[in-house]
Amino acid sequence: MAWDRNQMAERAAQELQDGWYVNLGIGIPTLVANYVGDKDITLQSENGMLGMGPFPFEGEEDPDLINAGKQTITELSRTAYFDSATSFGMIRGGKIAAAILGAMEVAENGDLANWMIPGKLVKGMGGAMDLVAGVGKVIVIMDHANKKGESKLLKECTLPLTGKGVVDRIITNLGVFDVVEGGLKLVEMADGVTREEIDSLTEATLIN
Amino acid sequence: MAWDRNQMAERAAQELQDGWYVNLGIGIPTLVANYVGDKDITLQSENGMLGMGPFPFEGEEDPDLINAGKQTITELSRTAYFDSATSFGMIRGGKIAAAILGAMEVAENGDLANWMIPGKLVKGMGGAMDLVAGVGKVIVIMDHANKKGESKLLKECTLPLTGKGVVDRIITNLGVFDVVEGGLKLVEMADGVTREEIDSLTEATLIN
């Protein structure tokens, strides 16, 4: 069967290496934190924090301590705070080893669209454009197809881009794909998923 | 008689206004600090400090606490420390109200030369180019003529420039001069100095 949200997050956590500084996007990427295990991973919150801890216990919420999703969080013994210019300095400067983000569409050349649907309410790109342009490795977690059953792995993105040629690896409910010369390389299939299923739900050129 | 070093510094101190943040160069400009009186002046040391205090008492020197001339100094109750990028950010960004600097030559269009004599040992411009480009007001203190009796207030600088059109006011041992359209305006003469003396020692176009 295809992976569920938690299995996708668990698979994404395998990408993270000991000692890495990592930025997790909103949604399924947030769940990745539950699966890092013994690895020494430091989470960045781009509003100005390294060493993001879990949600606070009830009654211990601090309005001065939130993450980039505006959620109340806690600090750890490794935590450091800084301002937004410094925070995005380290993002743009490539100091963050990886970002794990959701997406609406990914193209086979690594183009990413995850911030805007023309004609719909546009909320803004927040820090997504900075992250995909700056971090060492961009890992996308998303469903393989949209609710209409149409592939989200495309030959070309149809939506306005968040970044051009920025995605390194895509983890969907069906498997793991790398952006390589000429298309997407199938790295791994979810247990019980067949190559035929993947082919039928993938518009992008699949290699291997 | 012409002003001596201390009188020049005292005259320069009159330029400073209550509440100003000021950078003083090495040499005579350093003496200006002795004459600020009751005015609330905060001195910047461009190696990363606002609120520079006097030299320490003997035995209280701290190698981690020096000014831009590498001299041991002290801190005050208003002191703040920061890094060099931040320090020159505030200089370049115009947050420093005035810099008082020495000079080799000043031209009537405000060009300043104070860092390099071709063929002689070149030590470097340090922070001088940043200061003259960035601060609100550039005040030069220097002898009116060099040791050979040649004017240091010129029609055009002969030495490599520190900044182009950057000087606002010049205080020499003979008087005070402003850079204005068309030349230098004589603002004030030192006690006992005659207009003839000034004319004879000034190459730059004098107005008024």
Add this chain to the structure above:
Amino acid sequence: MGKIYNSAAEALDGLLFDGMLIAAGGFGLCGIPENLISAIKDAGTKDLTVASNNAGVDNFGLGVLLQTRQVKKMISSYVGENDEFMRQYLSGELELEFNPQGTLAERMRAAGCGIPGFYTKTGVGTVIAEGKEVKNFNGQDYILEEGIFADLSIVKAWKADDTGNLVFRKTARNFNPPAAMCGKVCVVEVEEIVPRGSIDPDHIHLPGIYVHRIIQGEHEKRIEQRTVRQREEA
């Protein structure tokens, strides 16, 4: 008596004019200059352009200036929490310039540091790059972004001394230092004014040179997304 003022209205006196550009600190509702925003509402200044990462919520933060139609244009990275904002934007009453969050922060910092333009790869190949100069460094394209030089900065800090040396608290620091840097004048509201010398000079986050006027304010500090975890059974 120096930089300390008795009220937000007093601290803003003489600084406000229609059509001005204001840079505001804060991220979401965290570390926002609540009292100064409220005083700008009361002053009724119009046609504002506001550079701020977010636009508040309907009835709090910068949202209150949207309700009163005092804002002509927002320069922001994310405005998702504000329905009134969206209504005005979609009806064409409000201009909106989206900036990537890091570009926005750096544009403020750049202006404060006398840097009128810098190159970044953020946004290359996207709508953000449209109309912007592209330059190649070492085989890679970058776009030119310009400094945001504001008429006024409004900022929230935790503590200040009377010379304006500021300390922020946790993630409430966020855009406040870069916003403070980029204004011709910077007005700061704090939770506490402390005696000069009581902040270790190595703990100061923003030196007083950036700060022109200070007020002590009351802060609601509203939480946008209250998330908690359960205590495990003992």
Add this chain to the structure above:
Amino acid sequence: MGKIYNSAAEALDGLLFDGMLIAAGGFGLCGIPENLISAIKDAGTKDLTVASNNAGVDNFGLGVLLQTRQVKKMISSYVGENDEFMRQYLSGELELEFNPQGTLAERMRAAGCGIPGFYTKTGVGTVIAEGKEVKNFNGQDYILEEGIFADLSIVKAWKADDTGNLVFRKTARNFNPPAAMCGKVCVVEVEEIVPRGSIDPDHIHLPGIYVHRIIQGEHEKRIEQRTVRQREEA
């Protein structure tokens, strides 16, 4: 065991190669990475380009690498205190690129922040502008300066925890944070390694993300210009 190493030699192991570009913190002899400089001397790495505000004195600081002729080129703002430097420079043995001090600091910070170029008015109309692109913003000319992307940063801090969070002391901070930012790898020497959590996270000057290896060192901390005042009679 993470980022902490037992000696400067160990901390630099595998990072040094001939012809590399090293960014060094420090101002004069204040806040310089004494132990790391000494270990680079012992390693004998040659043809170094060193970006550092100053060049030390003859027998201390970066001066020791000049004495051993390990430096091919300096990128500095002021080198007045080093006679050997001057001798090598005047004889053509050593290349020298003068940068205005603020331009040097910003070039380091820019590289660390992923900014390959920025515009500044520092140096416009001087020899510093020669060969550089000039751009006009709002009627004023600015020159393009490029980021300094170093192979290695060597930095001195006061305290570190084992995750590399750093605290500097007084004016010994100076170029250390921007130098730390601009290297592919950053090695830091500190006076004291403290337990994780013992530094208030709001007091950290440079987060551990910038720091790859740490040693605790002995520091001579030589004073260049000892200036004192007399105690007044009681």
